[in-house]
Amino acid sequence: MNFNRRIYNRRKRSNAIWLVLSALAALFGIVWLTLILYSLFYNGFSSLNADVFAKMTPAPGEAGGLWNAIVGSLIMSGLAVVAGTPVGILAGTYLAEYGRYARLSFFVRFINDILLSAPSIVIGLFVWQVMVVNMQSFSALAGAASLMIIVIPVVVRTTENMLLLVPNGLREAAAALGAPRSVLIKAVTWRAARAGMVTGVLLAVARISGETAPLLFTALNNQFWSTDLTKPIANLPVVIFQFAMSPYEGWHHLAWAGALLITITVLGLSIAARLLESSKRS
Amino acid sequence: MQHALLRSEDQSSDGHTMVDVALSGVTVPEHKVAAVKRGSAGDVRFRALTLAASVLVLAVFAGVMLSLAMGAAPAIKAFGFDFLTTQYWNPVTEKFGGLASIYGTLISSVIAMLLAVPVGIGIAIFLTEICPRPLRRPIGIAIELLAGIPSIVYGIWGLFSFAPYFQENIQPWFVDLVANVPVLQDVFAGPPYGIGIFTASFILMIMILPFISAVTRDVFDTVPATLKESAYAMGCTTWEVVWRVVLPFARTGVVGGAMLALGRALGETMAVTFVIGNAHHIASSLFAPGTTISATIANEFTEAVGDLYRASLIELGLILFFITFIVLASAQIMLRALEKRAGGVQG
Numbered sequence: 199m200n201f202n203r204r205i206y207n208r209r210k211r212s213n214a215i216w217l218v219l220s221a222l223a224a225l226f227g228i229v230w231l232t233l234i235l236y237s238l239f240y241n242g243f244s245s246l247n248a249d250v251f252a253k254m255t256p257a258p259g260e261a262g263g264l265w266n267a268i269v270g271s272l273i274m275s276g277l278a279v280v281a282g283t284p285v286g287i288l289a290g291t292y293l294a295e296y297g298r299y300a301r302l303s304f305f306v307r308f309i310n311d312i313l314l315s316a317p318s319i320v321i322g323l324f325v326w327q328v329m330v331v332n333m334q335s336f337s338a339l340a341g342a343a344s345l346m347i348i349v350i351p352v353v354v355r356t357t358e359n360m361l362l363l364v365p366n367g368l369r370e371a372a373a374a375l376g377a378p379r380s381v382l383i384k385a386v387t388w389r390a391a392r393a394g395m396v397t398g399v400l401l402a403v404a405r406i407s408g409e410t411a412p413l414l415f416t417a418l419n420n421q422f423w424s425t426d427l428t429k430p431i432a433n434l435p436v437v438i439f440q441f442a443m444s445p446y447e448g449w450h451h452l453a454w455a456g457a458l459l460i461t462i463t464v465l466g467l468s469i470a471a472r473l474l475e476s477s478k479r480s
Numbered sequence: 481m482q483h484a485l486l487r488s489e490d491q492s493s494d495g496h497t498m499v500d501v502a503l504s505g506v507t508v509p510e511h512k513v514a515a516v517k518r519g520s521a522g523d524v525r526f527r528a529l530t531l532a533a534s535v536l537v538l539a540v541f542a543g544v545m546l547s548l549a550m551g552a553a554p555a556i557k558a559f560g561f562d563f564l565t566t567q568y569w570n571p572v573t574e575k576f577g578g579l580a581s582i583y584g585t586l587i588s589s590v591i592a593m594l595l596a597v598p599v600g601i602g603i604a605i606f607l608t609e610i611c612p613r614p615l616r617r618p619i620g621i622a623i624e625l626l627a628g629i630p631s632i633v634y635g636i637w638g639l640f641s642f643a644p645y646f647q648e649n650i651q652p653w654f655v656d657l658v659a660n661v662p663v664l665q666d667v668f669a670g671p672p673y674g675i676g677i678f679t680a681s682f683i684l685m686i687m688i689l690p691f692i693s694a695v696t697r698d699v700f701d702t703v704p705a706t707l708k709e710s711a712y713a714m715g716c717t718t719w720e721v722v723w724r725v726v727l728p729f730a731r732t733g734v735v736g737g738a739m740l741a742l743g744r745a746l747g748e749t750m751a752v753t754f755v756i757g758n759a760h761h762i763a764s765s766l767f768a769p770g771t772t773i774s775a776t777i778a779n780e781f782t783e784a785v786g787d788l789y790r791a792s793l794i795e796l797g798l799i800l801f802f803i804t805f806i807v808l809a810s811a812q813i814m815l816r817a818l819e820k821r822a823g824g825v826q827g
Contacts, residue, residue: 209717209720210717212717212719213717213718213719213720216719216722216723217605217609217610217718217719219602220602220603220605220606220609220610221602221606221610222602223598223599223600223601223602223603223605223606224602224603224606224607224611224619226599227599227600227603227623227689227690227693228619230686230689231626231686231689231690233641234633234634234637234641234686237637237640237641238633238637241640284533285533285536286533287533288529288530288532288533288534289530289533289534289536289537291530291533292527292530292531292533292534293534295530296527296530296531297531297534302531302534302535303534305538306534306535306537306538308809308812309537309538309541310537311808311812312541312805312808312809312812313537313540313541315740315743315744315747315804315808316544316747316801316804316805316808317746317747317748317749317774317800317801317804318747318749319747319749319774319777319778319797319800320544320548320747320797320800320801321544323547323548323551323777323781323793323794323797324543324544324547324548326781327547327548327550327551327794328543328547347540350536350537350540351537354537377519378519378520378522378523379523379526379527380519380522380523380525380526380527381519381522381523383526384526401628404628405628407630408629408630408631408632408633409630410630410631410632410749410750411749411750411774411778414778414781414782415781415782418782435630435632435750438632438636439632439750439753442635442636442639442640442754443639443754450640453636454636454640457632457633457636460630460632460633461629461630461633464628464629464630465625465628465629468624468625468628469625472621
């Protein structure tokens with residue numbers, strides 16, 4: 199009896215200790231993440247004003263904003279999504295429809311998932327060698343190309359996953375009506391999976407809007423207003439990087455404001471993607 | 481056969497398509513045959529298009545490998561194996577060795593993982609076993625959202641908020657604390673710069689924490705409820721259920737998820753570059769400035785003059801790509817095996 203009680207007590211104690219440790223781990227993580235968000239919002243909002251959206255990036259010591267960087271980021275992200283989405287959707291369609299069990303698909307899935315988490319700075323090096331060296335200039339196009347390479351795997355993965363969720367009964371019904379496979383895919387499975395595929399595109403935009411490393415030596419940066427796609431272009435992430443690393447107080451404030459803008463964009467896109475997905479489910 | 485022109489992927493070995501067989505001996509109006517042909521031709525084109533897009537994914541990967549190898553060739557030729565074993569990095573004399581960067585990449589990721597994996601698993605246990613039910617979803621969603629925050633945000637927080645505080649309040653105190661402890665006095669030594677290998681590891685840890693927690697929680701959720709309930713029915717405590725049932729069941733998934741996180745940490749640029757100090761030197765102290773492969777490339781590539789300098793930086797990129805490829809590929813293989821097993825359980 200005594201012996202049993204000792205064992206029970208020991209088990210109860212170790213249960214309590216480990217569960218408290220788990221709760222502490224959760225507390226630890228939440229504290230740091232809250233601290234980060236707090237200082238981002240505090241510093242970001244105190245640096246955010248109308249000038250940020252009206253003026254160009256300033257010289258050290260002068261007042262200015264981030265407008266050229268915001269527009270540059272929008273241009274490059276837009277190009278990357280417009281070019282990358284069709285490729286991603288088509289490749290994802292092959293994996294889920296035509297080549298679901300093909301040996302090639304096995305390799306494509308494997309490589310795609312590796313590209314999904316491959317170091318983005320390496321993609322910058324690749325685009326630098328292929329585009330910047332040949333065009334002999336850093337350019338918005340090169341920046342957009344490196345972002346496109348990041349968009350493609352995200353869209354491939356979500357498109358395939360979403361198409362796999364489409365019940366085969368739908369496909370069989372369309373095939374029984376005599377629809378060729380391409381018509382079946384475009385009119386039935388794509389339509390059934392549309393919300394999920396849009397989610398994938400939103401997540402891809404969220405993913406590239408903060409990407410800095412691949413832009414450092416493809417789009418470079420530009421202190422002035424430029425929308426010329428063959429020239430270096432200002433963009434938020436690289437501006438944040440350069441301004442934060444500088445010794446100037448004014449630039450630091452703009453870096454915080456830029457980081458806040460990016461975070462709000464990313465959070466907004468992720469929440470939108472989530473809402474879209476859950477509205478589809480219900 | 482008048483319909484032999486019809487092409488379809490379902491062609492049988494003797495050259496007749498399914499349409500041929502179906503239509504043999506039947507008279508079909510010409511315009512209907514034309515419509516079928518049109519649809520079929522469109523089908524072939526569309527299939528080729530999707531196939532081309534998938535091959536493009538492979539081509540991008542091959543292109544990255546090839547271009548890095550070609551770009552690195554001058555440095556590989558000039559330094560050979562020494563590049564991996566020396567930490568001498570001098571753009572003036574054009575002598576380059578990548579050891580300091582490689583060491584920094586590995587050590588910062590390993591420290592980040594050592595901190596993040598137990599904490600991440602703790603968070604997952606908290607979310608699946610301890611947390612009051614109404615709070616589970618909101619906290620889980622918050623963690624998933626945090627996993628998507630761009631690394632540059634973690635980087636500037638590290639530079640402006642964490643590093644100064646750490647430098648003034650924690651670092652000197654800690655150095656004094658371990659000043660007379662053997663080993664530790666060397667590992668945590670030196671003037672308090674605030675930035676350095678340890679700071680970079682810490683920021684990395686915070687960055688990968690949401691990712692690890694989210695993946696681990698998802699894996700924990702795949703543990704069949706009957707398994708857990710059986711253990712509870714035997715009189716197990718919550719911790720015993722976690723330790724003896726949940727963790728063994730979820731092991732492959734947790735390890736796979738951790739490897740994915742490791743792949744991210746190894747290749748991470750912005751969270752690290754701000755706070756690592758960019759010193760091409762391997763110090764015994766974790767508080768000393770260092771560098772990682774990605775930080776070196778990010779800091780030096782645009783200003784690198786000279787072919788050999790550029791080639792050396794590209795060779796670093798190649799090494800990074802190689803290391804992350806191995807880590808990510810192993811993660812894939814583990815997670816694929818898990819998927820197969822999960823499919824087996826359900827089917």
